[in-house]
Amino acid sequence: MKLKVILGDQLSHSLVEEGEEVLMMEVRSEATYVPHHPKKIAFLFSAMRHFAKELQERGCRVHYIIYNSPESKGSFRKTLDAFLEGKGYEEVAVIHPGEWRVLEEFKGYTVLEDPRFFCPPDEFAEWAAGKKELLMEFFYRKMRKETGYLMRAGKPEGGEWNYDKENRKPLKTKLTFPKPLFFKPDRITQEVLELVHKEFPDNFGDLEPFWFAVTAEEARKALRHFIEEILPHFGPFQDAMLWEEYYLYHSALSQYINCGLLLPEEVCDAAEEAYKLGKVPLNSAEGFIRQILGWREYIRGIYWLHMPDYKELNFFEAKNPLPDFYWTGKTKMRCMEHAITQTKKEALSHHIQRLMVTGNFALLAGVDPKEVCAWYLAVYADAYEWVELPNTLGMALFGDGGIVGSKPYAASG
Template sequence: MSGGSLIVVLGDQLSPALPSLQAGDKARDRVLIAELIEEATYVRHHKKKIAFIFSAMRHFAEELRAAGWTVDYVPLDAPGNSGSFTGEVARAVAACKPERIIVTEAGEWRVAQMIAGWEAAFGVSVEVLPDTRFICPLPVFREWAQGRKSLRMEYFYREMRRRTGLLMDGGEPAGGQWNFDAENRKAAAPDLFMPRPPVFAPDAITLEVLALVGARFADHFGDIEPFHFAVTRRDAEAAFAAFVQRALPRFGDYQDAMLEGEPFLYHAVIAQYLNCGLLDPLAVCRAVEAEWRAGRVPINAAEGFIRQIIGWREYVRGIYWLTMPGYERRNYLEHTRVLPEFYWTAETEMACLSAAITQTRTHAYAHHIQRLMVTGTFALIAGIDPHALHEWYLSVYADAYEWVELPNTVGMSQFADGGLLASKPYAASGAYINRMSNHCGNCRYNVKQRTGPDACPFNPLYWDFIARQRGRIAGNPRMAQMVRTYDKFADAEKARIAASAAAILARL
């Protein structure tokens, strides 16, 4: 080929509605998709995550070819694979001599910086198109954020409801209120019927990828098998349809619950499909709204699901691009402790942490409460370096891309941005986990005990966190009462808390 356009498709852009594809010409243009060692190892991604993305990329290339596109697909082990985006684009430009390069804007800052250098590097015009798969364009988010004293998600979410018309009755929210989260905090009983996400047997393409990943990334975290992810658009849509039919009606009630041996409960388990382009976010929200309007699901379930997509997902993307670069190094609480080894091994006597991390190792998945209130809260109250925790979350979850993971970690989980995103630090004692799970009944530690060798480590660490950070949190309206409670403890109790916390931290 000489002339035409080179359309570069990134590994999280596996959608035929991608703006760069919509702007192309099948008769003249070539599509470049490449598996890159740089992308697989800039953090040490979970083996199952790498396999999922590579297999989905290979299937997407076949989908494009079937639609009439000419696709240059570069497997990881292809001769001459340079291992980087810029290197592969350089090889394609040299071979094809395109008139221009078209690419949809990258989801991550570091990749956007690479793309920004292509025009000068190759002497070819580069057209970077906005990613219209997201519902809120980045200029619209910046306009919303400009001049606001508070960037709380709830207010953004209401604007998104109005913008999309989802769950709206005219100008008013359906059901008479914007948010039904207060109804979504039920603990689940162990004998509750649990639906299971559908499993998809690996086809020949996926089996080839599993062998490749098993050989090339054997020392990465996580189990590669069993591998049950959907890797095609059709199967991802089937996974979502199964959630709607089997689990959505009770999703709201139990979305914060945790149970031993139940990794999925009533969760959708579709974030990895949304974030790589196999599912369309607005389409899934409209499907959920239709279920509520048809009377098949309660409004707390429909609203809770839609808020996660058009509210939280769009919001954290806006925060990411508003604050980068530099957001990844924020550390308002000045936490510097090394990430404990058990985050990789799951070898801890704390039942809740062992369960969440074991599940993460097996499935490359844990639901939002396990991330925020178990692994996240422990890191917060133990004073773990937030950047180290950020890299762990980015590594271990199949749905984790920096634009969505970083604000959730630095802002929501670790309060490392000083309250830009969250209204309070999500610190908690063992009482929260005991209320929302059955982990504590099987734990070696006593969740009712505040101090001593048998006390749940969350308890002394929580109060020690209050004591250590009182200068930063005493003025926070949602934390002031806990500071006052700590101040009322007798000196002997404060000493016991400090000693118990010190013993736990020494063992880390």
């Protein structure tokens, strides 16, 4: 008799075989280790509950421990140990967690490789071994060759690996910006919204309106909407900002990919197919695929290569506290006000806002990296430490001294 533990960022049917016995847990330590945005908590709890229901419909035996129930003992380890009392399982396995501290909680149990990534940590470590400096661009080329995405006869489609030179156009207000696909909360989500409203009334962020997809079926609809309506315009304007708009031509899919409702492979497949059919220009398809196949995989590799010491790095010895306006949005700096207000409303913002607005200010102001990283981890629905920490500490703050970024991204008017 075997038991498989499925975590909140592992909501992929490919991880569970039909008939398997599964344990899923909503625990206080995960909901409170940083003051998570209420929308993030609601998104994950609802997606988890929908996933458990779908597993049951597939014939799996699912044990689901809800938040604040007597069976939920506060942490993964305590809840799991209590659940296992008297059960007699031959093996208890967990898919490799996405965060170091969670991996530590499952010491002594079988840890299975997470097959949803293109590059396992040991493969990344092998690629990095002996190199004086790691560059994402070279890693990205390696991944293009191995996967075959946008390749023709062993060479990059169009003759170039990277089309960033075509992707820095300024935006104009006369352009039309399609919105992400919004979904109406069902009964399960409504129950979760009531729970989150009751349990986390003072957390930063607006719980409603809640519009996220909470199932793989809904997430795939959001993906199709992005591919058909938005991706054709993504490339040229991916690094731009506009005061009146939140999403511009960004996908708003990262929270679905990072929790497992969408697989990186199916997202890249969809973008490549749209290019092959002539529906998306090469610079847009390449720029989008690079974010997933290149940057996302690279950041995960950096995290597992350098943890746990990576978290303690502070190259500039920055020690100033995080300003209160990161939690209120009340500041005379218009760009900061806009980015933080959007974050408060949506639990999302695009990468330029995170890097060159909120991140750039924290770098210039010498804010303690641990406080900045905790903020990013708390306020974004797509944030897990493996992806948040290297992006924030390394890319935004240069706190790792150049492991991720080749130079500090600092700018001031």
